Amino acid sequence: MPKDLTVVMEDRVGQLAMLGEALGKAKVNVLGGCGITSMGRGTIHLLFDDKAVDAAKRALQQAGITVQGEQDVLVQKVADQPGALGKLARKLADAGVNVNLLYLATDTRVAFGVSDIAKAKTALK
Template identity: 45%
Template structure:
C-alpha cells in the first residue's frame, strides 16, 4: 500500500473531481483525509496501488507531491495511550511522523521521514503486541 500526498484546489468540487478521476480508473481510496490550512488543501490518501493512483491523478492535472511507503499498525483501541507510546518510540528512534491517519479497517497508517528506521520500530511493536496476546491467551486457558 502507498500513501499519496496530493494538493487539491481549495474550492468546492476539488475533492469530488479527485474522487471521480479515481473512480473512473477503478481505483479505491483505502483511508486518509484532507486538511485545509491557510487557503491550501493537502490530502493524504491510502491506495493499494499508489503508482496507478498517482498516474491517474497526474494525468488529470492533479498535483501529487509524493508517493510514500507506509507503516501499518493495529493499536489496542481499548487501551488509552497507544498513540503516544508508538509515537514516542518513533521519536526515540529519530523518526519523524509526516502524516498519520486510519484506514477503513481501523488500522493506524504512518508516513515517516525514515522508512527503514520506522519499519524497525513498527516491527518491534508488532512482535511485542503478538507476544502479549499469546501470553494473555495462555493465561486464560
C-alpha cells in the same frame, strides 16, 4: 509497501468529488487519507497499496490533478483503546524515529510517514 500521495488543490466546492470520481472511474481503492485546507488551498494525503499507486497517479493526472509528493509509509495496526497511539509513538521516539505524517487508515490502522521505515518497523514489532 503502501504509498502516500500528496496532492494540492483549490479549496472550493467539488474538488474532492472530482478527485474521488477520478479514482473510482479508474477502479483505484483509497485505503486512507486526510486533508487540510489553508489560505485557499487544500493539501490531501491519500494512501494506496503499492500495486495501485501507478494507476492512482495516472487517474489523478488525467483529471488534471498534480501529484506533488509520494512516499513510502508504514501502516501499523493499532488497538482501538485509549493510550494505544501514545504507546506506538513512544516506541518510535525511543528508537530515534521522527514522525512527519500521521493519519488513520481503514480497519483501525494508522499510517506513519517517518524518517526511517526500517527502524520504525523494528521499533513497533
